[in-house]
Structures are given as structure tokens and as C-alpha cells.
Amino acid sequence: MATTLTRQEFLKLGAFGAGVLGFSGLGFDMAAATAVKRELRIAGATESHSVCPYCAVGCSLIAYTRRTPDGQTSLLQIEGDPDSPINEGRLCPKGATALDLAVSQRRVEKPLYRAPGSTQWQEISWDDVLDRVARHMKESRDRTFVRTDAKGNVVNRCEGIAFAGGAAFSSEEGYFATKVMRGLGLTHLEQQARV
């Protein structure tokens, strides 16, 4: 049966052939390159499709995992999904580091506090963090709350606190955070994904 090639397929083949010839001419060992490809650490791994957690663009990801001998699942790599019409395999710098979100040894997992003027960070509990944030918000709001503007209009707003939502917020978290902050009278609200 005769095989027909489209013009695009022909051009791809031509480019590949020229590349192979070019590498061969420069002494590039294709056999070694093929062997390296076979040893990729994601070879044979399970592919799971997911979505980047960081912003509302919603880029598609592929996570590569493998079962370890002790029955655990090891996360090997996370890449952009080339079949996605949203990102076509690409990821921004933040999405490209999604693997580290899960496995980085340097990820900070406990709250750290640095006292004013200090150069040292110290671990504190989540209860301490929440108490501290609540106390500072109350003090700042009391100090900077504006009841009327220069023309005497009632505005009831807090100008002394700004809030930036995380790009990993879900829609519900963003809605909730906005409601809470507006309830406190904040007008300076921003979202990390836009910064």
C-alpha cells in the first residue's frame, strides 16, 4: 500500500534527517544519544494529568510517578502538558518549579518569626502566628480607620492595611478572603497572580 506524506510531515522528516546527518558529520554519536534517552528517569513512569495550583490561568501539568520497592509512590518530575490547548506544554517559572512544592528539602514547613532589628529567624507555633497577626491587624485598623472623607462623606474604610491573596488560592478561598477583608473595611486588595 502506497504511503503518502503531507507537506508538513515531509518537512519534519527532512529536518530530522538533516539534523542526524549534521550531528554525524560533527562526530555526534546517535547510538549514545539513544541510550541516554532510554535511561531517562521518567522512562516507564506513570503519567498523571493535573493542573498547576498557582494561578487562574490553569496550565495543565503531567506528573510522573513510580512505585518504590517499599510500596511508596515517588514523584519524579512535573512538566507542562503538550496536549493542553491552554499552555501547549509550557509553564511559567513558577509553574516550572511545581516539583519543588512537593519534594524540596529547603521548603519552609513551620512558621518563622524575625523580631524587629534581629537578623535571626525563630520557629514559633501557628497559634502564636494567628495571635500576632490578629493583634497587629486590630491595632492597625484602629489607628488608620477613616470614617468620613475630606468632603464629609461617610466612607468607613481602613487605609492602613493592604492584603495580597496567594496565587494558589482556589476561587472559594479568594472569595472568602475578599469578604473578610472587605468586612474589615480594607480597600487595598491585590492578587499575587497579577503582581
Ligand code: SF4
Ligand atoms: S502559575 Fe504559571 S504555570 Fe501555573 S497556571 Fe499560572 S501561568 Fe500557568
